[in-house]
Amino acid sequence: MTDSSIDKDWWRGGVIYQIYPRSYQDSNGDGIGDLNGITARLWHVASLGVDAIWISPFFTSPMKDFGYDVSDYCDVDPMFGSLSDFDTMVETAHLHGIKVMIDLVLSHTSDLHPWFVESRSSRTNAKSDWYVWSDPQPDGTPPNNWLSIFGGSAWQWDTTREQYYLHNFLTSQPDLNFHCPEVQDALLEVVRFWLDRGVDGFRLDTINFYVHDQELRSNPPLPPERRDDSIAPKVNPYNHQEHIYSKNRPENIAFLERFRALLDEYEGKTAVGEVGDAQRGLEIMGEYTRGTKRVHMCYSFEFLSNTYPSAERVVQVMNDVDERANGGWPCWAYSNHDVVRHASRWNLPPAALRALTTLQMCLRGSVCIYQGEELGLHEADVAYEDLQDPYGIAMWPEFKGRDGCRTPMVWDAQAVNGGFSDSHPWLPVSFEHIRAAVSAQEDDPGALLHHYRRAIAFRHSHVALKKGEHYGMDHTGTVVHFFRKSDDEEIFVAINLSGEPANIDMPEGTWFQIGQELGSAAPGPDGKLHLGPWQPALALRNTH
Incomplete structure (x- = not known):
């Protein structure tokens, strides 16, 4: 139900x-x-x-x-x-x-997790393949060249099993075997x-x-x-x-x-x-x-x-x-x-x-x-x-x-x-x-x-921003501009991403200024948007 x-x-x-x-x-x-x-x-x-x-x-x-x-x-x-x-x-x-x-x-556990404690205890226990174990190469080195994000080899030698185990992060974070x-x-x-x-x-x-x-x-x-x-x-x-x-x-x-x-x-x-x-x-x-x-x-x-x-x-x-x-x-x-x-x-x-x-x-x-x-x-x-x-x-x-x-x-x-x-x-x-x-x-x-x-x-007050599609993603100099659209509304977004003023054209059509509480700019007398440093311009039109 x-x-x-x-x-x-x-x-x-x-x-x-x-x-x-x-x-x-x-x-x-x-x-x-x-x-x-x-x-x-x-x-x-x-x-x-x-x-x-x-x-x-x-x-x-x-x-x-x-x-x-x-x-x-x-x-x-x-x-x-x-x-x-x-x-x-x-x-x-x-x-x-x-x-x-x-x-x-x-992806991994602590080496103190009971699963790993059991897995490393022998090669034949019930969880022996729950982690990624491998024999060394003939010269005793790790099985391959994989590296840990924290630096060095992603393989750590274990003396009990006489095998290496995989750790993509710290040696104390052995990787689980998702093939199991x-x-x-x-x-x-x-x-x-x-x-x-x-x-x-x-x-x-x-x-x-x-x-x-x-x-x-x-x-x-x-x-x-x-x-x-x-x-x-x-x-x-x-x-x-x-x-x-x-x-x-x-x-x-x-x-x-x-x-x-x-x-x-x-x-x-x-x-x-x-x-x-x-x-x-x-x-x-x-x-x-x-x-x-x-x-x-x-x-x-x-x-x-x-x-x-x-x-x-x-x-x-x-x-x-x-x-x-x-x-x-x-x-x-x-x-x-x-x-x-x-x-x-x-x-x-x-x-x-x-x-x-x-x-x-x-x-x-x-x-x-x-x-x-x-x-x-x-x-x-x-x-x-x-x-x-x-x-x-x-x-x-x-x-x-x-x-x-x-x-x-x-x-x-x-x-x-x-x-x-x-x-x-x-x-x-x-x-x-x-x-x-x-x-x-x-x-x-x-x-x-x-x-x-x-x-x-x-964002929450406009469905177009939460769940709508976008189109027209472009930039004019330092201004990024695009459209968001849902069944009921279409929003034009332009934001100056620099510390210098910038000017762009308004899109064609009838648009209403919104987002004044966010500092949104209104078109000037010439119909252009004159954006101050870091200023947005937000506009709405109904799609019905």
Whole structure:
């Protein structure tokens, strides 16, 4: 029996707010954020008008990679609270009209997970093939040239089995063997556990890493001119290979279809996948989201890279999506817990942050925003002695890791540690961030926080922006312009993505200015749009 009141397509064009639980709000004074802290701050999330939250991992874990190394998929790590605390958080979120998505790390586990402990105990145990094991080459070296994203070989020697095991990330994160049917079955039971607990969907970590080449063929080299540092920093040799055998395998589609079939047993559930590939990210996004039998949406790294989204770049990316991911559904993010915050990455002034937020809310696709982004937070400067991220510690100083985007959220400019915790926080609170705390911005009508609220509300007030199609994607100098269209309305979007004034022609027809609350420009007496630095122009006409 189905509930006709549920919008099963709520995710299409939805706005998802990512919460990194360690850094959101500490409720018990140990300096680490937790589930009860999230519950206490849901009023803020609700005030933004977002559709859902995505919570980074809170499962039981030794925290070698801060929760992305899971040792029990079906329990909460005590540092974050309990299953009861999780249930309370979900119930409270739903009372606020917010859906809850959780971060599932299915490609690998912690080496302390009971599955791996059993698997490594012998070559003949019941779970001996649940992970990717291989004999060495005759000279004792690893079976192939595959590399870890965290640097070095993706193979680790195990003295008990006298074999290598695969780890695409840390050595303490062994990869599961998706060619083993029992592994897929066990992971789908994890999915069902959380669906039964009331979650509304999942963010799927490293979705294109699930399946490896069964023949363990070596990856070919990648020519220097094709290398891209959007997935791994340029100092990482990971960028020297084309990863066609260690990930991106076509067999992954069959598992995703099993996953989607399970989701479809429940009303209105969804999933967004993280596609980590610098060369084929958009094709994979299209393959994984096309039709109705795979995941609903994916994001790749086009707007998470170091390349500033100029008008020309935005047109290129959106046209590439139409060409290479035709029929798929993208999800756009500027920042997350793995990349330098975009205010710093692109060295943006506040007016530019407003313009890019308006653009993001007008693009075809769904949207992810990362905690603190709504405050305009820049990357925090974390001293080497305060680093927690093993990635940064290993590659310092050329790559400082991910701690700078993971420092605690700032709530109250007058409170100790910005209101995050009364105790010494797990990462230092940036003094520069405290000046941008929620309390300071609430009292400033011109603050970025209010612009985010207005931009999200504007998106929700127009079906064409949430779920409509787009066409006419183009740019005139520094101005990107395009159309969004639904059955009832058509919207013209033009945004000057530079700090210099710009002029463009209005499209033909009768258009009405909208978006004044976002600073939208009206046509001048000459019928042209005269856009100030970073200014949008938004116009509407009915399609009846």
